[in-house]
Each structure stands twice: as C-alpha cells, then as structure tokens.
Amino acid sequence: MNKIGGFFKDLNKNKVLLLMALPATIWFLFFSYLPMAGMVIAFKEYRYSRHGFWASIVDSKWVGWQNFKFLFSTNDAYIITRNTLLYNIFFIILGLVLSVAMAIILAEIANKKLAKVYQTGMFLPYFLSWVIVGYFVFSFLSFDKGMVNHIASWFGINPIQWYADKTYWPIIIVVVFLWKSVGYSSVVYLAAIMGIDKSLYEAAMIDGANKWQQIRNITIPMLKPLMTILTLLAIGRIFYADFGLFYQVTRDSGTLYSVTNVIDTYVYRGLKSTGEIGMSTAAGLYQSVIGFALVMISNYVVRKFDKDNALF
Structure with a gap:
C-alpha cells in the first residue's frame, strides 16, 4: 500500500x-x-481481403523467412548494403564536424543580428522538400540548360551528361545532403553552446587563452556529451537511407543505380513492380533490428571509455 x-x-x-x-x-x-x-507481415504472404487489415493478416499464409530472401538473394544485395552504409558513415562524420564547426562560428560572430541572418539562411534548406531540391539540382546539372554546363562552355569545356555519368554522384549526393541538413543540426549545437557558463570563458581569457584554445578546451569538451548522444542515435539509423535524396535528386536514373541505389529505393522499386507488402515489411524489420543492435554495441563501447556520455 x-x-x-x-x-x-x-x-x-x-x-x-x-x-x-x-x-x-x-x-x-x-x-x-x-x-x-x-x-x-514480414513472415507472411500478405493479401488484403474485404474483411479488413487485421483480418487479412490473420488469413494470410505464413512463409517464414521467404520475404527476407528478396533483399539477399539478388546480385544487388551487396551494392545496396554498401551504398547505404558508406553514405550514412560519411553523412554522420561530415555532418557532425560541419554542424559543430558552423555552430561555433555562429556563436563567435560579434554582431548577433548578422548571426541571426546567417543562421536563418543556413536553416532554410531544411524546410525544402526533396522534390524541390531535386529541381534545384537539375537546374544546375541539366545537360542542355544546366548552369554548370553553361558556365563550362565559356571555358571551352565539353558539357557532361550528369544524369548518365555516375563518376561525380557520390560527391554530389554528400554535398546536397550536407547543404540541406547541416543548418538544422548546427542549431542544436548552437543552443548547447549558448548554455555554457560564460564564467569559464572569462577565466580562460584571464589566464591568457586565445579563441582557439577556448574552443578546444571549453566549447568542444562541453559539447562532447551531446555529440556522443546524437551520434549514437544516428548510428541506429545507419541502415536507413533518405528516400527523397536518392530517388528525387537523382531523378531515378537507371544508369546511376550502382552508386545511388540504397535499401529504401530498392525496396520501393520492388514493391512497385511486385506489390509484395511482406517484402517491404521484411526490409523495414531488418533495418530496425540491425540499427538496434548497432546502437546497443556503440553504447556499450562508449560506456567502456566514458560512462557519463553513454545513452544508458
């Protein structure tokens, strides 16, 4: 009681x-x-019936691990897994570095009104849909009317078939992602910097520390717990890809699949062509389980080195 x-x-x-x-x-x-x-549904051959969604699940036939073979039994399994992992690794590392750097730069701008203008300009791309961003990219990379080829022609450089040449797309995708996301991520770190006790910086200045020494010995160590937590959460989604980025920005060009095809776009195309809901559910379950395992492993490693910065 x-x-x-x-x-x-x-x-x-x-x-x-x-x-x-x-x-x-x-x-x-x-x-x-x-x-x-x-x-x-990942373990069933789901067929919708007139009795409703849940009744359809009960009535559908069990197929065991058959739906998971959709991801691993084709020649594309290695490509989509490789692309998904490598892109997300670059997104996590470069996104962390640039977000923290931009937050520190904004915090160091003396003119706060001007800093707000810069912050708003960086934050704006986050609110644009990938459809709009895809058209922005197309306006730069279009073969006959794109700005890049148009400028290149002034210097006598032959135009490039950007949507038929996979050479440059790993860089293009990383740059577009960072342009759209870094502004939003930097706001989180900027808020953390604003919460750091100003007396720490005052004491450092009295001791003769310059700006770089203050950033290295005060700002970055104070941001370390937040950086660790956000990185661990990002690792949990390392097997997920931003569908809009890889589908809309690339305009679903088949010649680019070897460097732009990821698990999400592969499942979408498979679902569109076969209509097998069980296969897409299996892919989502696979991504979630692997992501959960990676978070647990990463958190365990962090606890070994710095218990206070771990998620749990």
Missing part, C-alpha cells in the same frame, strides 16, 4: 510535467508502438 501511495504521490507531484509529455507519449503509442504488431 505504501508503494501505491508513493506512486500516486509522485504522479501528483509531477502532474504538470506528465501533462506536457502526454501528447508526445500518445503520438509514440499510436504511431511507433502499436504498428509494431504489423511486423508479423
């Missing part, structure tokens, strides 16, 4: 905080936890 009474006492004590967290809790319950029951 004492435990029950203590439980209700804690509820009453934290009722304001719990009410604030209630909308997010409901959202996660309906859109993240309840749909997990649908994972059973």
